[in-house]
Amino acid sequence: MAYTPPTDAELATRFRPVFARIAEGAAQREHARALAHDAIGWLREAGFGALRVPREHGGLGATPEQLYELIIELAEADSNLPQALRAHFGFVERVLVEFTANQRAPWLRRVADGAIFGNATTEAGEGALGQLQTRVFRENGAWLLSGEKFYSTGTLYADWVGVTVQRDDTDPAQWRTLALVRTDAPGVTRIDDWNGFGQRLTASGTTRFDRVPVEAAHIIDFSRTGATPMTAVFQLFHIATLAGIARAIERDAVAFVQPRKRVFSHGSGAVPREDPLVQQVIGQLSSTAFVAALAAREVARGLGEIDRLRLQGEPLSEELLIDVELRAGKAQIVVTDAVLGAATRLFDVGGATALQESRRLDRHWRNARTLASHNPVIYKARVIGDNALNGTRPTFYWGVGTRAPASN
Structure with missing residues (x-):
């Protein structure tokens, strides 16, 4: 299938009015520390999250150059929003680059349909370097997820969250494991407790997982050994x-x-x-x-x-x-x-x-x-x-x- 990205003019026509609307309230949102749920919704409705999803999967098929040009414009409007969506676009890129062909299609379809993906990677405290306390484990034939993450950027805005986890049957030095769960799943708790003096509307707080059921197909392993983009x-x-x-x-x-x-x-x-x-x-x-x-x-x-x-x-x-x-x-x-x-x-x-x-x-x-x-x-x-x-x-x-x- 020929790869035909949209033109820059088409993308500008589609998104610049949304960016202008976002910019109008940026200073007031910051002043009141009002999370940008409305702004995320406007971007979702415009299909912004599906920029890098190929056309055959229902997305816009934009190039990396086009994506980052738009990210600069969005950051000019409100710098909280690109960071809030960083995990989402990183997930989409990971699907394109590191998922197998069989794994790829359903996740791209979800993004094309408007799903936003958040992040649960970093753990606070004095855990050992290279080890994670958040785990997926089997119990009575089912996979469960338990642990706690901090700096969960964008997750308060998200429908799904990608959780980096430890699993007992893989070597963490060789493999990274990602568990994908819905943010409204039983056992998922999202807390708006980011207290940094900047980027205060990125929803970068704590996410807790208490025996959250995870489908086997939603647990993805990828290599940590080769060079990667x-x-x-x-x-x-x-x-x-x-x-x-x-x-x-x-x-x-x-x-x-x-x-x-x-x-x-x-x-x-x-x-x-x-x-x-x-x-x-x-x-x-x-x-x-x-x-x-x-x-x-x-x-x-x-x-x-x-x-x-x-x-x-x-x-x-x-x-x-x-x-x-x-x-x-x-x-x-x-x-x-x-x-x-x-x-x-x-x-x-x-x-x-x-x-x-x-x-x-x-x-x-x-x-x-x-x-x-x-x-x-x-x-x-x-x-x-x-x-x-x-x-x-x-x-x-x-x-x-x-x-x-x-x-x-």
């Missing part, structure tokens, strides 16, 4: 979201300055928009938004190349996968610093008026700082430096936990 997929969501925040910073700075009449006695213009120093700040903010989007597009281009080879049935070389992984790391480092700087520089365009809580201009720094704290950038910089100096292969599979003390 999935880490770049997930990282690019953060990069694209930061690029969208950079655009929102520029937008809000311009909107703040243009109507202002008050100036400082030691300023350099009759009104702020004519002050060359203010113009310089706006130019710096605009340039940051431009470069951040370019970096995101460069990573997306690499993922697009991988996707086209996959569709043609061509093998994916480790060299290509490593190249895209390194691109994502380099983009993360540069974009993080640039956008955090822009989110601070924003306040140079005005005085105390810019600090009014009703404007919520602080949300751009808080949200960017929160995104930058995921997959800590200092470790990505070290990996890239090690590769440049020593040719060391990047690690595609990693986790968090407490490292066991070295034995004597």
